[in-house]
Amino acid sequence: MNDPTPLSRSFGYQSVDEREREQRIRRVFSAVAARYDLMNDLMSFGIHRLWKRRFVRMAAPQAGQHIVDLAGGTGDVAALMAAADRRVTVVDPSAEMMDVGRSRGHAHVDWMLGSAEQLPLADASVDTLTISFGIRNATRIDDALKEIHRVLKPGGRFLCLEFSTPAWWLRPFYNLFSFTVIPRLGAWIAASPEAYTYLVESIRRFPDQPRFAAMISAAGFEQVRWHDLSFGIASVHVGTRPAAAAPSGTA
Ligand SMILES: C[S@@+](CC[C@H](N)C(=O)[O-])C[C@H]1O[C@@H](n2cnc3c(N)ncnc32)[C@H](O)[C@@H]1O
Incomplete structure (x- = not known):
């Protein structure tokens, strides 16, 4: 791929300014909200549910914690982590995606409008x-990674499930599927081919596993590592906000 347009200014195959990109992404998720989960099931043959279960096991939610599921959309990951003895909050800029989630009546989940670059959460408030x-x-x-670091408590953990770079032998099949089947499914099921062309193109531009790990470390996280799912089609990156340094003079 020789297109020099950075991810922050690319939308589908077009180069746009950052504000325009933000607005188009909002429109994508408003448009697909009602069909979003169905599309995920069809595109991934249901495998996204297994990935999400694995992801939640890695997050290991516990009693007493404040857990935030950022970009939580319709709340399926939040619902897997929710229980009466903890606080689970979905933060997402799409009211339409969250409305679909609310209508499902997920118990013990709070919903908050907000975006990753400017989280509506206090410093050091999230486990x-x-x-x-x-x-x-x-x-x-x-900026989003810095915000995540800001709102986590010292010792708090960040976990990110994202499409990633698959093993070399899988790439030809994966690319064929991504560039032919997904936009057609998007046109047919979600009546939104533009949204699913955006999806495929944004996955292609996203940094591979080591480069994304380096970005997480640069934002101040430690113990950064990743775990591939389905031969790297997706991966879970994990990082910890360093525990507060002991005051000088203590042993
Ligand atoms: C692909 S959906 C993922 C939803 C859900 N987390 C899941 O795994 O199915 C992406 C979500 O990111 C949200 N989003 C878009 N731009 C965002 C931003 N700048 N900050 C946080 N979330 C954003 C969208 O509204 C949408 O709900």
Whole structure:
């Protein structure tokens, strides 16, 4: 791929300014909200549900925690983490996606309008922050990672499930599927081919596993690592906000 347009200014195959990109992404998710989960099931043959279960096991939600599922959309990941003894909050800029989630009546889930680049959350207020298939949509990923670091408590964990770079032998099949089947399914089921061309193109432009890990480390996280799912079609990146340094003079 020789197109020099950075992810922050690309929309589908077009180069647009950042504000325009943000607005178009909002429109994409408003347009597909009602059919979003059905499309995920069809495009991934239901595998996204297995990935999300694995992701939630890695997040290991616990009693007493404040957990934020950023870009939480219709709340399927939040619902897997929710229970009466903890606080789980979906943060997402799309009211339409969250309305679909609310209508499903997920218990013990709060909903908050907000975007990754400017989180409506206090400093050091969150124990675990998850984001599933959302970071790619942030226009300024570095700023989003800094915001995530800001709202996590020292010792708090960040987990990101995202499409990634598959193993070399899988790429020809994966590319064929992505460039032919997904936009057609998008046109047919979601009546939104533009949305699914955006999806495929944004996946292609997203940094591969080591480059994304380096971005997470640069935002101040430690113990950064990743775990591939389905031969790297998706991966889970994990990082920890460093625990507060002990005051000087303590042993
Ligand atoms: C592909 S959906 C993922 C939804 C859900 N997390 C899942 O795994 O199915 C992407 C979500 O990112 C949200 N989004 C778009 N731009 C965002 C931003 N700048 N910050 C946070 N979320 C954003 C969209 O509204 C949408 O709900």
